[in-house]
Each structure stands twice: as structure tokens, then as C-alpha cells.
Amino acid sequence: MAETGRLRQTAVASPAINPVTLLRIAIILAVLAAWEFLAHSGWLYRDVVPSLLSIGRAMAALLTDRNYYFNLGVTAAEIGAALAIGGSAGLVVGLVLGANRFLARAFEPYLYYLGPTPKIIFFPIMIMWFGVGPESKVALGTLSCFFPVALNVAAGMRQIDKVLVRVGRSFRASTWQMVQKIYLPAMRHPIINGVRLGFGFALIGTLLAETKLSNKGIGFLIIQTYSIFDMPAMYAMLIVLFVLAIGANALIGKLGGLDSIKRN
Amino acid sequence: MPPDPVARNAILVAEDIIVRFDTPEGPLTAVDNVSFEVRQGEFLSVIGPSGCGKSTLFNVIGGLLSSHEGIVSVAGETISGPHKSIGMVFQEESTFPWRTVTDNVAFPLELVGMSKAKRVERARHFISLVGLDGFENRYPGELSGGMRQRVSLARTLACEPSILLMDEPFAALDEQTRLLLGDKVLQIQQQLKQTTLLITHNITEAVQMSDRILVMTYRPGKLKRVVEINLPRPRTSEIVGSETFGRYVAQIWNDLREEANRGMRDEEQNALRQEEQAL
Ligand SMILES: Nc1ncnc2c1ncn2[C@@H]1O[C@H](COP(=O)(O)OP(=O)(O)OP(=O)(O)O)[C@@H](O)[C@H]1O
Numbered sequence A: 001m002a003e004t005g006r007l008r009q010t011a012v013a014s015p016a017i018n019p020v021t022l023l024r025i026a027i028i029l030a031v032l033a034a035w036e037f038l039a040h041s042g043w044l045y046r047d048v049v050p051s052l053l054s055i056g057r058a059m060a061a062l063l064t065d066r067n068y069y070f071n072l073g074v075t076a077a078e079i080g081a082a083l084a085i086g087g088s089a090g091l092v093v094g095l096v097l098g099a100n101r102f103l104a105r106a107f108e109p110y111l112y113y114l115g116p117t118p119k120i121i122f123f124p125i126m127i128m129w130f131g132v133g134p135e136s137k138v139a140l141g142t143l144s145c146f147f148p149v150a151l152n153v154a155a156g157m158r159q160i161d162k163v164l165v166r167v168g169r170s171f172r173a174s175t176w177q178m179v180q181k182i183y184l185p186a187m188r189h190p191i192i193n194g195v196r197l198g199f200g201f202a203l204i205g206t207l208l209a210e211t212k213l214s215n216k217g218i219g220f221l222i223i224q225t226y227s228i229f230d231m232p233a234m235y236a237m238l239i240v241l242f243v244l245a246i247g248a249n250a251l252i253g254k255l256g257g258l259d260s261i262k263r264n
Numbered sequence B: 001m002p003p004d005p006v007a008r009n010a011i012l013v014a015e016d017i018i019v020r021f022d023t024p025e026g027p028l029t030a031v032d033n034v035s036f037e038v039r040q041g042e043f044l045s046v047i048g049p050s051g052c053g054k055s056t057l058f059n060v061i062g063g064l065l066s067s068h069e070g071i072v073s074v075a076g077e078t079i080s081g082p083h084k085s086i087g088m089v090f091q092e093e094s095t096f097p098w099r100t101v102t103d104n105v106a107f108p109l110e111l112v113g114m115s116k117a118k119r120v121e122r123a124r125h126f127i128s129l130v131g132l133d134g135f136e137n138r139y140p141g142e143l144s145g146g147m148r149q150r151v152s153l154a155r156t157l158a159c160e161p162s163i164l165l166m167d168e169p170f171a172a173l174d175e176q177t178r179l180l181l182g183d184k185v186l187q188i189q190q191q192l193k194q195t196t197l198l199i200t201h202n203i204t205e206a207v208q209m210s211d212r213i214l215v216m217t218y219r220p221g222k223l224k225r226v227v228e229i230n231l232p233r234p235r236t237s238e239i240v241g242s243e244t245f246g247r248y249v250a251q252i253w254n255d256l257r258e259e260a261n262r263g264m265r266d267e268e269q270n271a272l273r274q275e276e277q278a279l
């Protein structure tokens, strides 16, 4: 979806088809051809590389399956909740740490150590606290996306041009006005970047948790198709998921990008 | 002189201002015991070589620096932060890159809750005053440095402060624009009877606009001399050619040359010392 959008844009930008676009199309075609060749070669155990046709058929079945949409909704809601909770907590913590050098010195080392730790190791605890339902997935997603948002926002806040803060203070802006009219807009790039990263981490955290232990959601479906070795259905799900993730990422980028083209 | 500053008609008083900074090379006194008064409606300039502490003094008076000694008072009231009757124009690039020219200029009006229609109208007026008609909907990134500086000026003028502080507001402009814009500012200042403190290192500009000029020494920044400029008003840029004008310029130039020389020597020595340390 996003890919065709981008291709159309480049095509509009230059009337003659540009060599980069041509190469990109060639790459995709080559990969598809190699895939199809492998599928029919019989070199691999059956269905590890299913034919494009069977993936297509599985995809059609998937996209007309109401149960799939239900599970997709569950996962989307989990990721959305994780991003909302973890993202806003990260934003607030980032703002506070960015504004207060003392607190930053005290807390940031912990954030830096915990940030890159794979959050999945906390999943057993989350299950104990929140049960096997969606709550534990939201908790893990929240935990995953909190760190990149907090660290990005804190770093972004320190990079703000100091004179803009002085301008706001000289006009006697209130604390809330400073946040709303100076800090947040001045930090829109790091914030968007943080949310983008946060989204990626929330997605990974949530799906990973679903594949470990759950009874609904996309991660659950993927593991289910895997356990009955329905490879075409599994690939179809992965492809849809991949496209959705790209789309969501592009959307987040666009929300920030609209601002940045002219305003910087 | 009557002892009470208010009785002397002093609206802005700075008393024994001292500012020290901790630097890697040890403590540095940026402003050393500076005291002065600005009378109601007066146009006062502070002139001094680069690095002598002008911007530091500017920030103290604007209430943006808290780690200083001494007292600043406005109309007899000691300030403890940015004062409502003071408007500041900063030396650095200070437009908001995410706001259009109009929204930049309307910013202070927005803060006090003025209605959108009213603040846009007022912003338009000041945009046109600084000669930026036609650029209302542009973003700062699409303007030249001098144009951005004029946006900052318009933004501060838009709240019609009774005391205007300006830190080298014309530094990024070419000579002609500087003179024309200087005329405009002077015109507004005379109209509104605005008390103005201009920081500059341009002697011509200072003499052309001011009632009095404070000359500062190179580090530590002290007051070296106060020069009264007795030239008739209204003054326009044409006055620059007159003989009296030339005398004032020569006098201040003499003072400044000494300080600038001292500054250059100082910095050369610093550079030498650093080189030696590096070896
Ligand atoms: N925050 C700070 N920390 C340490 N030193 C500082 C700080 N701000 C200013 N200084 C030092 O104080 C001195 C005075 O600086 P200031 O900016 O007031 O000079 P200025 O007179 O405005 O110079 P210019 O005409 O170049 O703008 C300089 O030596 C500068 O290095």
C-alpha cells in the first residue's frame, strides 16, 4: 500500500520512469521469481516455501475471514493502548528529565540500562500481575515503548534552542504555555521519532507476548497456523502484518512530516 | 540630584550589578559593578567591545538571569523575573521556525489571550512597519537572516512595551536597511514615549539614536564613560553627516579603540596560553 504510494509519487515527480524506480521493481520481481522457483524445485521440505499461488489463495481466505479481523482488532487495540500509555508516560518522564538536570542525572542511567534490555524477559511477571488476557500484552507493549519515547524526548528537550525559551520567558509565558507553545513544537522532530520508535517497540512487544502465551490476537493466530504447519496462511498473515506496519509507520511519519517540510 | 530614583524620573535602575560565570578556566567576571539609571522616555545605548558583558547585562535587566549580585528595579519596584513592562529583542536568531511570520509576531498577543482577529490585525501592522509586507504567511526558514531579525523586532514591538530592551537588533542588516529601520524604531519610540535601552557595537547607530551612551570596558565589563548626546530631535539618518555628530563619534571611537585593543591582546594571550598548554 505505502509502497505503491511512494512509487506513484516518484513517477509524478519525473515524467520519464526513473532508473531507481525501475531497479526497485526489478528487485521485487527477481525476489518473487526466485521464491516461485524454490517453491517448485522440491529442494525444501513441503510448504516451507509455498508457491505464490497458494499464498495468494490463503491471503484471499484470510481477508474474508471474520475471525481474522476480530483478532486483528484485538492486537491493534493492544498496540494502541500500549502506545497511548507507554507513549504518554514516556513523554511526561522525558519532559521532566529534560527540564531538570538533577533528576536527569539521577534517573537517566537506569533508563539507559533498561532501555535496550529485551522486555520479553518481564513477560512472566506481567502474566502473574495481569493474567493471560490482553492486559499482560498491553503491559509488555507499554514497557517496550516507554523507554525509546522517554529517552528521545529527554534528549530532544536538551537540544532546544535556549534563546527560544528565553523569548517565552521574556514574554512571561506560564509553565503550561511554555510547554504547549514552545517546548512541544520545538521538539516535534524528536517526539515524532520517539513515537515512531515507540510504535515499533510496542508492536514487537505485543506480538512477541502474544506468540508466547495467549488465546487471541495476531501473534496467537500466527503461532496457531505454524503449529498445524499451514505455511501459506502463515505467510499471508506475515505479509498483511508487514504491510500494516509499514502503513502505520508511514502515517506517523507523515503526521510529523507535514510539519517539517516548510516549517524548518 | 534628589536621592529617590522615582523623584529623579528614573524608570529603570540598575544598582551594583555583578555577574560571575564559572568557566573551565576558572571564575570569569562578565559584568563588574555596573550601576546606571534610565529616565522615563529616554533612549539609552550601551556600547562596548565584543565579549565585554553587554548581553549578560541585558539578560540581567530582562530578569532572565538569577545568579547575579545587585538590584534591578522598574518604577521603584525590584524585579525578580521578567517584568511586564519590559520587552526584549534578542541578539541571537529567535524566531519560532514552526510559526509563520504573522503567528510569530502575534505570539505575545496570543499569550495574553487577545482574540485571533485582533492579534492578526495588530501583527499585520507591525509586520508592515518593519517592511515585511507580503511575507506574512512565510516561515522563518524561507526568510533571510536580516528579515528574521526584523520579525523578532516586530514581535516585541507588537506588545508595545513601555520599556524596550534591544540587544544588537540591527547587527544582521546591511547599512541602508539598518538606517531605515533605525529611523522607524526611533519614530515609534518618540511616538510612544518608549524608554529604550539599545545594546550595540555600532557607534554611528548609538550616536544617531541615543540621548545618552554608556561606554563599557573590556573584561571585566565596567562602565568607562557616560556620554550625553545633545543633538536636536527629531533625528533622522541624515544627521549622520553633521559636524557635531562626527565629534561624538570620534570621542567614543577613541574610548572604544583602547578597549578593543585590550580585548584583542587579551584574547591573543589566551590563545597563546592554550597553545602552550596543548604542547
Ligand atoms: N553562560 C555563560 N557561561 C560562561 N561564560 C559566559 C556565559 N555567558 C557569557 N559568558 C562570558 O561572559 C562574557 C560576556 O559575554 P556577553 O555575551 O555578555 O558579551 P557581549 O558583550 O554581549 O559580546 P558580543 O558583542 O560579542 O555579543 C564573555 O566572555 C562570555 O564568554
Ligand SMILES: [Mg+2]
Residues within 6 Å of the ligand: B054, B055, B056, B091, B167
Ligand atoms: Mg552580546
